[in-house]
Amino acid sequence: MSTHRVFSALDEADRHALAADMAVERLDAAALVLAGEDHHLQLCWLVQGLAQARDPEGEAADLLLQPGELIGAISAQACAVAAWPVHAVSAVTVARLPQDALLRWCERVRALRFFFPGLASGPATGPGAQSEHGMRMSLITRPVGSLLRHAPVTMSPGDTIRQAARAMRDARISSVLIVDAEQRLTGLITDRDLRNRVVADGLDIERPLADIATLAPVSVQSREPAFQALLLMARHNIHHVPVVENERPVGMITTTDLTEHYSTSAVHLVREIHLQPDTEGLAAVAGKVRGLQRSLVDADATAYSSAHIITAITDALTERLLQLAQARLGPAPVDFVWVAAGSQARNEQTARSDQDNCLVLDDAFDEALHGEYFAALSRFVCDGLAQCGYIHCPGEMMAMTPTWRQPLQRWSQYFRSWTDRPEPKALMLTCVFFDQRAVQGHGALLDALRREMLARTRGNRIFLAHMVSNALGHTPPLGLFGQISTARSGEHRGTIDLKHQGIVPIVDLARVYALAGGHEAVNTHDRLMVAADSREVSAQSAHDLRDGLEFLSMLRIRHQARQIEQGQVPDNFLNPDTLSNLERRQLKDVFVVVQELQNVLSKRYVAGRF
Secondary structure: OOOOOOOOOOOHHHHHHHHHHOEEEEEOOOOEEEOHHHOOOEEEEEEEOOEEEOOOOOOOOOEEEOOOOEEEHHHHHHOOOOOOOEEEOOOEEEEEEEHHHHHHHHHHOHHHHHOOOOOOOOOOOOOOOOOHHHHHHHHHHOEHHHHOOOOOOEEOOOOEHHHHHHHHHHHOOOEEEEEOOOOOEEEEEEHHHHHHHHHOOOOOOOOEHHHOOEEOOOOEEOOOEHHHHHHHHHHHOOOEEEEEEOOEEEEEEEHHHHHOOOOOHHHHHHHHHHHOOOHHHHHHHHOOHHHHHHHHHHOOOOHHHHHHHHHHHHHHHHHHHHHHHHHHHOOOOOOEEEEEEHHHHOOOOOOOOEOOEEEEEOOOOOHHHHHHHHHHHHHHHHHHHHHOOOEOOOOOOOOOOHHHEEEHHHHHHHHHHHHHOOOHHHHHHHHHHOOEEEEEEOHHHHHHHHHHHHHHHOOOHHHHHHHHHHHOOOOOOEOOOOOEOOOOOOOOOOOEEHHHHHHHHHHHHHHHHHHHHOOOOOOHHHHHHHHHHOOOOOHHHHHHHHHHHHHHHHHHHHHHHHHHHOOOOOOOEEOHHHOOHHHHHHHHHHHHHHHHHHHHHHHHHHHOOO
16 A cells, blocks of 8 residues: 555555455456446445456457556546456455445545545445435436436337327326337437426327427437436526437436436526526526536535536536627528637546637638628627637637638638648647637537548648647746756746646646547547557556646646635646645656656657657
8 A cells, every 4th residue: 555646645543444445356257346336335446456447338448457557447437448347367455445444535635535536525324325415426427327217218209199098197207209110219208298288288199209309409419427418408498318338318307307306507507597688687597607616626526527526517607698799680691600719628627728719611601791690600709708708819810810710611721721731820829720619509510620631641640740849839838856946036936837747737638639540439438448448558658648648637627626616716736745646756756757658758759750
């Protein structure tokens, strides 16, 4: 324990006490180390030997676990293999710590919560029991498919309204799903539809369901967090969301299913946003975002989850501003898509963020006919975001800047220029605009642009070499002898820049991996997972970078939450002396990992192996 990255910072007495709470077990090769359904019940420390976590659905590569790995409680919160069974590859020695004991230790040594985010503040009191904020965090990270109560009731478009009503009555449900001959989701019927579209209008109940169904309904993937379903409901003012896998429904989730588990201020904020009649109202609601970040920290939300939630608020504000703009200006004369760039695109925002965005317009756009409309729309939205606390981008990388408000063909020219002639300014723009996500509008425009862009970056050695050089421009603050080095002078003397010296290097590494492989993922966590699956980087290195990103992001969010509480403007500059011994040791370990992987990438760049 004295050499383990988590336990070594405990004093000797605490290590002995913690060891006394653990049960040591020796298992033969091929033995089950930890069942998927038992991950939440214990922490399992792999002391000796090798083990393997395997995706039960066979969609991802197996993950080899080395001595020193912690599985169970940590993976349930911090990585995507929370429900994967783990088997021994060789003879292994493991030490198990029950959940209630782990909870007690997290209460006793608060710094341990960095390694076990999302744990409840106290032990469960009975089988399956959870504390209130334990339930909150489980809903943020828990797959929506795990909340489904029964298989979906499906019908064909040609079935009658009468048949649907009987099916709903017999199954005691409030909705049925419409599927095609291949069982793909095509529509939705709810009890509200029966009231408003059938009974109220005296419609013939022998008519086909296709006449009253909501076609192409909003849906959620079964693996997405349940919180995402809540946000969709709030955003679209709906109460039923189909849950799908490969376009085929596996169930239906309702507001009742979710709110009986959990109610969150973030969902209420999204609902409030979509009810505001003007920019002033939106600004008032946006003022609550910093309080939301504090509440997420208090609830021990993971940094990954917190960033997704904060970004969802930004998305909602952007969507409502676009609606208000079009209510004032009229419908758009040609198709467009409003695109988030940078941290918003990656779902990695905090309460202190500027805005990076752009407009991709249909090629039918004519500057003389349509230019004034889109100039007014983008100005309204960008100024509105600024009024809501998202300052104008200092580099003017916003849709209100004419350069970043262009038709698809011009955007294609931009990306061709950046990849063919990767000069310093082009690389800077690449780092912002290669991270893109559609917020509202005709998403197919962005899809077409990204497909072309990724086709140009995949295997493009010259461009990738320049991207690597650019990525190595941000390095961890490690001194000559591997110690953390702080700023020696200036306003931020004695601090480290968590964003540019810690988080950005990991984001840059993940971007290079994604562009080299031509991968669609935008979120840094997702990029690292995909890069590991495609062997752009080893599974262990990707795992280390994800853990490092979570740790650095959590330090940043908690640092900003403290500043907000003290009435200060949140920033990214942290004094390492404010951290515990355990936290400083972990911080150094993260910086070492990033530095090592930057060195690997540098050697790969020199060798030209892309």
